Amino acid sequence: MTQLLLVDDDRDLCSLISDFLTSNGLAVEMAHDGPACLRAAGIRRYDLILLDVMMPGMDGFAVLAELRRFSDTPVVMLTARGEPADRIAGLRLGADDYLPKPFDPDELLARIQAILRRVTGVTVRESSPNIEIAGVRLNPSARAVTCNDQPVDLTAAEYEILEQLMRAAGRPVSRDEISLRLYQREASPFDRSIDVHLSHIRRKLGESGAMIRTIRGAGYLFALDKAGETVE
Incomplete structure (x- = not known):
């Protein structure tokens, strides 16, 4: 129970x-x-x-x-x-x-x-493969993250956001999409919780945190590599 x-x-x-x-x-x-x-x-x-x-x-x-x-x-x-x-x-x-x-x-x-x-992790299959982009590796089965082979300690909400961005790497994910996944509701214009979580994720990823980009009017994007190349 x-x-x-x-x-x-x-x-x-x-x-x-x-x-x-x-x-x-x-x-x-x-x-x-x-x-x-x-x-x-x-x-x-x-x-x-x-x-x-x-x-x-x-x-x-x-x-x-x-x-x-x-x-x-x-x-x-x-x-x-x-x-x-x-x-x-x-x-x-x-x-x-x-x-x-x-x-x-x-x-x-x-x-x-x-x-x-x-x-x-009900929505994540145990057989889900690892996701790795430019040194950031996400293991959905264990809900674990490493950056350059060093463990990254994320809260449950931070992990959810990072997984969502990495699964959509190369395209923007809107605030509403993130809010719907986290809270089952659309984002409020006055709710800064997503920004706070993203700030924590970037800090915890160190230099690799720069791969998470803010796209004005579109949301947030996890770049496909540190050079910032993205898929059109």
Whole structure:
């Protein structure tokens, strides 16, 4: 059974969310502060963590930063702070998605299911061959990436974007295409999460990150080689 860790200092809200998710076939454990979250995540492997931002003492951003030092478990940030800067901060720290409070429980469930589909690789066949372009190698079966034979540590969302771009290498992929794959919705003009994820991917690929080009009005393109040759 899918195991979730729900982290929020509001115990009543935790119970309500837990009851809803459990009724939909998910197993939920709860933690009510940052240190408890880190202890739990250090002991066992969860499929996904729901992490509140505004907790006393150690807030969600601090927890996420510490969590990413030892875990790549997908994280959905739950926040009553709807400012774009807060959302971007979470994504830059390695969050896979965010959901502003108050939220519809059905939307939360849909986002959890979408992330779990990506992480478990349901849409990628185990027999899928490796993809390699100019030293960047992607292994769909293991959901692993190397650059010049060195492992590259990507979050689930970053991996999905890179795979999508590499499978379409030589042609632009629109923001809507990426958003539909990641979030099952078209891109909002005010949502910068895709840009944040792409910035992380470029940085983690080092010099090879320049192969990911921004094509004005068309989207993003993974060049076929470092010289930037593309297919017309």
